[in-house]
Amino acid sequence: xxxxxxxxxxxxxPRPVYNQAIIANGLAFCSGQLPKNLEGKIVEGTVQDxxxxxxxxxxxVLEAAGSSLEKVVEVNVFLSDMADFAKMNEIxxxxxxxxxxxxxxxxxxxxxxxTDVEIKCxxxx
Numbered sequence: 001x002x003x004x005x006x007x008x009x010x011x012x013x014p015r016p017v018y019n020q021a022i023i024a025n026g027l028a029f030c031s032g033q034l035p036k037n038l039e040g041k042i043v044e045g046t047v048q049d050x051x052x053x054x055x056x057x058x059x060x061v062l063e064a065a066g067s068s069l070e071k072v073v074e075v076n077v078f079l080s081d082m083a084d085f086a087k088m089n090e091i092x093x094x095x096x097x098x099x100x101x102x103x104x105x106x107x108x109x110x111x112x113x114x115t116d117v118e119i120k121c122x123x124x125x
Contacts, residue, residue, distance in 0.1 A: 008064035
């Protein structure tokens with residue numbers, strides 16, 4: 001099995017300990033995306049604004065990998081507070097195409113940079 005690292009300057013730079021995505025066996029395994037802009041700053045506003053940003057970042061990484069949101073088969077959402085579940089879903093349901101991917105959503109104690117949402121996914125290449 002071979003694996004190929006994916007990098008795009010259309011999404012925030014990853015930290016040095018991981019890649020934005022890895023392509024292996026016809027799948028793009030995208031690292032969790034924080035709601036950062038291209039300057040690496042967490043976007044201001046609501047959890048809805050930050051959910052949009054996470055998904056925009058994932059879209060850029062998926063496209064760099066030769067995939068797209070419509071080809072996503074699994075999504076994992078991490079929230080710092082499950083009270084934001086409905087608000088996140090308001091935005092989430094606008095994406096992913098007609099056949100929504102399998103999904104897990106969990107609450108975690110703390111996310112990097114003290115944000116309230118992080119999203120990762122797997123897409124078909």
